[in-house]
Amino acid sequence: MEIVLIDQISPDQVILWTWGFITIPVTLLYTWLVMGILVVGSWLITRNLSSDINVPRWQHVLEVVVSVIRGEIRQMTKKGADKYVPLIGTLFLFIFLSNILVVVPGYVAPTASIATTAALALCVFVAVPLYGISQNGILHYLKEYFQPNFIFFPFHVMGEISRTVALTVRLFGNIMSHEKVVGILLAVTPLLFPLVMQALGLLIGTIQAYIFAILSMVYIAAATTTEESHKHSETHKEEVREGIAA
């Protein structure tokens, strides 16, 4: 059996086109596909939006999706949820669609590439302080790094970095490993078992999308919460973390 290096199991290795340092791997192609589906679909559905009682069917679907995302965000931030909806909603929808399209033969999820997940995690990594500073001011945001005292500053920084890495690796690891497992199983037991694994893959993909979006929101909420509601949100965040860990 041929041994495949970890470097070579990413869809980034499948190069479609290259010119100098510019390489277009299959990851980017499928990313654009997912983006295209999302943008064109949204545009088609929201062209003729109705704010009346009678609503078209597809608008209903989108309204349910957006309402659920909004509701989840509201549970954590209490107020001003709408300004986080584009970021968190896009994260969820992009990862969700990327993951569930694996049922299409020949498709490789962009989230199976560490470059993609790192890009998403980096966006969250930048978004957290941006939201925190815009909400409470730069001093208040920086002060949080020295809580309960200055000794904790390096730990806070390490925490920021490590959770970004964790976000990256969790999503990448889950999706990539699943694809590899399905690939190996297809070679070993080509009948019903890979089908079950594909179904499981859909579940894992959905859960990972949810976890990524929720954790991002938790980080943003932690940075934007004021002192008064600090204890309350801490408790809630702990509950969320425990739930995810379980």
Next chain:
Amino acid sequence: MHIDWFVLACQIFNFLLLVYLLKRFLFGRIIKAIDEREEKIATRFAEAEDMKVKATEAAELYEKRNQMLSETKEQMLNEATIAADAKRKELMEKVREEVDQVKTRWQDMLVREKDAFFSDLRQRAARQLYATARKALRDLADADLEERIVDEFLRRVKDLDEEKSVQIRKAISGGGNNVIIQSAFAISDQRRAQIEATLKKQITSDFKIKYLQQEEIVSGIELRVNGHKIAWSLNEYLETLVESMTETLQKEAHAA
């Protein structure tokens, strides 16, 4: 682990682009639509609540008006009933009065008819009695009843007391010395001379006699002079007879 930095940069750009595009084409629009609908629904609920309150107020108002109307109706009905009762009583009173009037008129008429009847009866009875008496006298005494009547008249003139004589004398002189003698029958010349002689002897000699024949006197003779009279007729007897007959008839009527 190998990371293609170009792909990473592209993916960051792609993701940020996607965030922008979805914000523009999906989240912004959908959230706006949801909010607008919620606002519309809230407005409609508020309107509905407002209309409900108004409807309740209107219903209360109409109920109150209905109550007032029914009260007024009842009051009017009562008043109308009272007025109708009063009117009925008034009409009844009027009818009663009219009936009484009619009754009175009818009774008057009855009395008049009765009187007429009895008057007629009296006249007929008197005539009959007169005829019967004359026939009887003629048959019995072979004497004319008229002669007897004149005799009785003459006797009465002779029997006049002084006071009466003076009154009649004064009456004759006051009435232009005219004396009227009425009788139901023709008086013979011999009898006329006899009457004239008796009057001259008993009362006065200065007068003129005028003889009149009146059927109404039935059977009798009377002397009329300026409000005084000397008379004899069957009427006196007949009146007694009529009265007793009237009494008998009324008793018969009551018994019936």
